[in-house]
Amino acid sequence: MGGDNAPAEIVAGAVQAVRERGVPVVLVGQPRVLQQALAAHDAGAEIPIVRAEEALAMDEGALASLRRPKSSIAVACHLVRRGDAAAVVSAGSTAGAVTTGRLRLRAQQGVLRPAIAVTLPTRPRPTVLLDAGATADAKPEMLVQFAHLGIAYAEVGLGIAQPRVGLLTIGSEAEKGNKVAKRAHELIAAAPGIDFAGNVEGHDLLTGKVDVVVSDGFTGNVALKTLEGTVRYTFGQFREAIGESPLARLGGLLQRGRLRELADRLDPEAYGGAVLLGLTGTLVIAHGSSHARGIAAACDLAARLSAQGIVARIGDRIAAAPKSHRLW
Amino acid sequence: MGGDNAPAEIVAGAVQAVRERGVPVVLVGQPRVLQQALAAHDAGAEIPIVRAEEALAMDEGALASLRRPKSSIAVACHLVRRGDAAAVVSAGSTAGAVTTGRLRLRAQQGVLRPAIAVTLPTRPRPTVLLDAGATADAKPEMLVQFAHLGIAYAEVGLGIAQPRVGLLTIGSEAEKGNKVAKRAHELIAAAPGIDFAGNVEGHDLLTGKVDVVVSDGFTGNVALKTLEGTVRYTFGQFREAIGESPLARLGGLLQRGRLRELADRLDPEAYGGAVLLGLTGTLVIAHGSSHARGIAAACDLAARLSAQGIVARIGDRIAAAPKSHRLW
Structure with missing residues (x-):
């Protein structure tokens, strides 16, 4: 539901990801709106929808994500947390995605703070x-x-x-x-x-x-x-x-x-978006102005990172690093 | 004496500043070296030289300027301090110019720290x-x-x-x-x-x-x-x-x-270089890779700032600003 060109371009990107890149996608948001957007691609049967009635506005920023446990980004993070999805892609507010990700997906063990790569x-x-x-x-x-x-x-x-x-x-x-x-x-x-x-x-x-x-x-x-x-x-x-x-x-x-x-x-x-690293699940933050192509690339990146075990790799590195004696 | 292309391009720039822009220039450095460079432009009679036997190397950084009171940049600052020059232009190490400037030209009254613009x-x-x-x-x-x-x-x-x-x-x-x-x-x-x-x-x-x-x-x-x-x-x-x-x-x-x-x-x-603001004199820091054109533009900028009273203007603004109650 997030992004300057939501939902039309986001949904178009999801359809591209499914059809052209073979990435299985679940859409999270208002079912009526998403169904309509999917219908434009005749893709209603290809992409399941998970209901989330609320959405973070682009200008709501960090605090709103605390007030909106039923926002599409919060529900999407919850799917990952439950193991029902492998990763989240969002073109919504970066601050909102970061705050929601930190709250719902939590930091990996030993990671002091997540970082956007x-x-x-x-x-x-x-x-x-x-x-x-x-x-x-x-x-x-x-x-x-x-x-x-x-x-x-x-x-x-x-x-x-x-x-x-x-x-x-x-x-x-x-x-x-x-x-x-x-x-x-x-x-x-x-x-x-x-x-x-x-x-x-x-x-x-x-x-x-x-x-x-x-x-x-x-x-x-x-x-x-x-x-x-x-x-x-x-x-x-x-x-x-x-x-x-x-x-x-x-x-x-x-x-x-x-x-x-x-x-x-x-x-x-073209790069496929930024990635919030250091959480228990992968969260790819696409540019707010993304069109279908950018969303498809972001889905592809999210699928690849998840399939290749980025979370476990980070966990291994952090576990192997000597602990700092004095933090702050 | 400072800069990747010193002294040839620096001296050529000084000659350009004098001849094409009407900016009176004094060169500070090793007289023998500078005389030779001036001779290439047949400009020995147009530009006076002030002796400074030492020079900061580009990689010497901030501390060296404390150890070298006779470096060309230190002597040039001293000329401004004494009123014998209106401003300094240097293509040498930025860290060296900033440290020397702060030490020899001092901060203007009320200015907490100088800044490079x-x-x-x-x-x-x-x-x-x-x-x-x-x-x-x-x-x-x-x-x-x-x-x-x-x-x-x-x-x-x-x-x-x-x-x-x-x-x-x-x-x-x-x-x-x-x-x-x-x-x-x-x-x-x-x-x-x-x-x-x-x-x-x-x-x-x-x-x-x-x-x-x-x-x-x-x-x-x-x-x-x-x-x-x-x-x-x-x-x-x-x-x-x-x-x-x-x-x-x-x-x-x-x-x-x-x-x-x-x-x-x-x-x-083309911009004429950076300016260190907030000192009792004007110091223009040209790009280390400057050629004659950049040095001439820097001399022009230094002359203009000095003629139009940048130091006094800053002094007025700082004096008029309310003092912060708690500094650090």
């Missing part, structure tokens, strides 16, 4: 950035765990062997950063089981220098949105530059195919 | 982002002062009347952010003399939504470098897309002029 379109393989906004005031000990969550995601979700980890800060030397980053650097450098490449900076995010970039949720969210906004801005400027003179416009026509490919690759929808 | 290439007018890295662990009260510094810079340096201020955080609602940002939001909203537009996010940096974006130095530095890295990455991807097929390459040739213009506008060198 996103993949950046680097080549030849994507880069994982986390936390992209679940925990705004993170402690250094949480950043060490984020490294473990990110490694598990890179291995299980992206098939990257021995992922290298970087810490997002403001200079390459160990002592560069704010207090949280400096202490996190010490802890990650000393942690067994983490292939730590040291500090990375904002301009390293798209160079593929490391496989996993660790950050507190505030900085990670600002960096991710800056990156997305800058891609959008630069594309707009290109389009303007191409469109301005007749000669240039002709050139633009000749390139249109290539540019569309590039735009597609840099489109956040 | 940069201008982003929005249209029709640029956007000021600060702090871009001077103070990694900023308190909320410092962010309120950064708003005043940014307003003064937008007015004096960029000619923007009644600049609107935004706070860089992770959601548009007042309660979105980490603890520092949330408290800063309350303080800035209550501060007289600040036209506060509320929170802005990473994707707002290039939209020109506000004139001044306030941030702690850690987040601001990550955002700035992410933005620069993403522009570079997207350009590279475009170039690749354009170069791949013969037809597309023909298109690229037709557009080359437009794209070069765009690349120029998005090039950090």
Whole structure:
């Protein structure tokens, strides 16, 4: 029920996931509304519906999820908790999804805080950035765990062997950063089981220098949105530059195919969404503006992560990590 | 003496500033080296040299500036302090320039911490982002002062009347952010003399939504470098897309002029560099990779800020601001 284009595009994406990717989907929400949307695809018999009469509005934010135990996201999390579904996909409010996920799916044993992981379109393989906004005031000990969550995601979700980890800060030397980053650097450098490449900076995010970039949720969210906004801005400027003179416009026509490919690759929808890691179940948060294609990709990602045991992999890493003596 | 292309490009930039922009320049550094570089432009008689035998290396960082009272940046700051120069331009280590500036030029009365201001290439007018890295662990009260510094810079340096201020955080609602940002939001909203537009996010940096974006130095530095890295990455991807097929390459040739213009506008060198605000003198920090054009633009900016009284303007704003009762 959540997302700027709900329910039509969400349902269309679910139908795509079932028909084109073979992912079995259950829709959670208002049956009448969903049945109608399914009917448009003649898919009423293919996709079961679980009733949830309420829904979190996009602007309701974190607190509303506490007040609405019958919201579609809360009911969907409950299905996972009961074992009736393997993972949740939502295009609704990120804050709502994070809060509901934490409340209904709970943190995995030993995990201090969950983190949102996103993949950046680097080549030849994507880069994982986390936390992209679940925990705004993170402690250094949480950043060490984020490294473990990110490694598990890179291995299980992206098939990257021995992922290298970087810490997002403001200079390459160990002592560069704010207090949280400096202490996190010490802890990650000393942690067994983490292939730590040291500090990375904002301009390293798209160079593929490391496989996993660790950050507190505030900085990670600002960096991710800056990156997305800058891609959008630069594309707009290109389009303007191409469109301005007749000669240039002709050139633009000749390139249109290539540019569309590039735009597609840099489109956040193509990545399949962000993943909330560290809970007892997998929760994929699709972009609020997702269309069918983005939803289908998110369903595919959720199915893959669940089938390949991301929760167990994280559990193993956290269990193997030495416990911090002093937390906060 | 500082910068990746020192001394040749720095001296060439100084010559450009004198000859093309009418900015009187004094060079500070090793006389023999500088005389040689000036001779290449036949400019030995136009630009005086002040001797400084030492220089901070690019990788020496903050502490070295304490150990080297005779470095070129320290001597240059001393010239300003004595009134023999109006402002300093450096392409050397940012950390070294900030530390030396704070030590030799001191903070203006009432200013808690200096901030680095940069201008982003929005249209029709640029956007000021600060702090871009001077103070990694900023308190909320410092962010309120950064708003005043940014307003003064937008007015004096960029000619923007009644600049609107935004706070860089992770959601548009007042309660979105980490603890520092949330408290800063309350303080800035209550501060007289600040036209506060509320929170802005990473994707707002290039939209020109506000004139001044306030941030702690850690987040601001990550955002700035992410933005620069993403522009570079997207350009590279475009170039690749354009170069791949013969037809597309023909298109690229037709557009080359437009794209070069765009690349120029998005090039950090074109902005003239970052400015360290809040000290008793003006210090412009050019990009370490600056060539002559960037250095000339930085000299121009330094001359303009000094001539138009940026220090006095900041002093007036800070003096007029109500004092915080509880600092730390």
